[in-house]
Amino acid sequence: MRKEHWALISLFVNIVQTLLKLIGGVLSGSLSLVGEAVHSLSDSFASVVAYLTLKFSDRKNERFPYGLYKLENVGSFVIGVFLLLASYEIIKRALTQEVSIKEEGWGFGVGVVLFSLFSSLTLSFLERQAAKKHNSPTLLADSYHTLTDAFGSSLVLMSFLSAHMGYQWDRYFAVAVGLLIVWTAVGIFKRELSILLDVSADEKTLQRIRELILDDVVEIKNLFVRSSGGKLFADITVTLSGMNFEQMHALVDRLERRLKEEIKELEMVFIHYEPAENFMPKVGVLLNSEKEVSSKFDEALYLLIFHNGGSKFVKDLPKDELEISKEVVRHNINIVVSGHHPEEQDAKLVLSKAGVFVWETEEKNPYKAVSQIASSLRA
Numbered sequence: 349m350r351k352e353h354w355a356l357i358s359l360f361v362n363i364v365q366t367l368l369k370l371i372g373g374v375l376s377g378s379l380s381l382v383g384e385a386v387h388s389l390s391d392s393f394a395s396v397v398a399y400l401t402l403k404f405s406d407r408k409n410e411r412f413p414y415g416l417y418k419l420e421n422v423g424s425f426v427i428g429v430f431l432l433l434a435s436y437e438i439i440k441r442a443l444t445q446e447v448s449i450k451e452e453g454w455g456f457g458v459g460v461v462l463f464s465l466f467s468s469l470t471l472s473f474l475e476r477q478a479a480k481k482h483n484s485p486t487l488l489a490d491s492y493h494t495l496t497d498a499f500g501s502s503l504v505l506m507s508f509l510s511a512h513m514g515y516q517w518d519r520y521f522a523v524a525v526g527l528l529i530v531w532t533a534v535g536i537f538k539r540e541l542s543i544l545l546d547v548s549a550d551e552k553t554l555q556r557i558r559e560l561i562l563d564d565v566v567e568i569k570n571l572f573v574r575s576s577g578g579k580l581f582a583d584i585t586v587t588l589s590g591m592n593f594e595q596m597h598a599l600v601d602r603l604e605r606r607l608k609e610e611i612k613e614l615e616m617v618f619i620h621y622e623p624a625e626n627f628m629p630k631v632g633v634l635l636n637s638e639k640e641v642s643s644k645f646d647e648a649l650y651l652l653i654f655h656n657g658g659s660k661f662v663k664d665l666p667k668d669e670l671e672i673s674k675e676v677v678r679h680n681i682n683i684v685v686s687g688h689h690p691e692e693q694d695a696k697l698v699l700s701k702a703g704v705f706v707w708e709t710e711e712k713n714p715y716k717a718v719s720q721i722a723s724s725l726r727a
């Protein structure tokens with residue numbers, strides 16, 4: 349099930365609860381139950397806003413080039429205002445009017461409250477399961493909200509039970525429901541305000557971004573990710589070791605694509621790059637079965653990578669010049685060492701597009717070949 353399906357299910361549950369609570373509240377005279385009806389009504393609005401945002405946030409045009417993804421924030425703000433007005437009204441009535449629960453409506457009212465309590469608890473549980481499965485913070489936040497809905501219903505249940513025992517305490521429970529609504533509204537305003545002020549993405553997301561690019565850059569100088577209307581906008585500055593502009597540009601393109609693929613909420617990624625000062629190229633040596641430098645590309649079985657003073661061994665190379673070249677590019681190698689250039693045009697093209705330099709050598713010992721490169725780079 350997708351995110352918008354949950355918005356629809358929650359809309360359905362909230363509409364049913366709104367109607368039943370309103371009828372139950374009027375029949376029994378319980379102000380706390382009427383208050384809960386207002387709460388469910390605002391939750392229905394919220395579901396509609398969430399659903400519409402998911403549907404329309406991608407509509408981009410010249411006047412709104414970023415899309416209408418902030419619709420949800422505008423909608424939430426309106427709902428927050430509505431909740432504050434509603435809670436004011438409920439609390440005012442609780443404090444100024446005669447409130448009592450009537451015998452006649454008691455049974456129906458309790459039925460409504462029990463149904464609401466049960467449906468909110470079930471929905472909250474299902475939303476939490478789905479949030480874990482899809483790793484969705486929005487759904488998780490929804491499941492917590494639905495849990496506070498269940499709390500609201502249990503307040504009303506207590507009011508009905510105390511009325512049954514002869515205590516007409518509904519006005520106090522109505523005040524409690526009113527305060528619960530105020531608390532929900534304050535939560536909404538707090539969230540919307542932080543989005544308005546370009547709040548950063550959470551630390552988990554930042555860490556994930558670092559992990560995805562750290563291996564291919566020398567240093568991450570800046571990592572700014574702002575969260576806005578459920579989408580993320582990243583501004584990253586890195587230091588790169590590259591042979592030339594083309595190579596660094598190709599690497600940055602690959603990193604931007606990788607980030608967008610792995611983190612679905614990322615709407616835009618800008619990676620700014622600077623060349624590293626003490627540039628040490630990443631060197632890959634193609635080796636044949638005897639652990640010697642392979643004289644041809646398609647005879648290579650292993651790839652030995654030297655970088656930042658360490659080395660890494662890649663086994664099971666594909667038996668194909670093009671595939672080997674792609675593997676070399678995947679490891680962001682600057683110089684690849686082999687006896688000869690690849691023969692296939694496709695393979696040559698892949699390497700040159702990524703700015704990989706092919707270093708031809710007669711030397712069979714990989715370590716000697718690499719020190720040759722190092723000494724000629726120093727010269």
Ligand SMILES: [Zn+2]
Pocket residue numbers: 387388391493494496497532
């Ligand atoms: Zn609610």
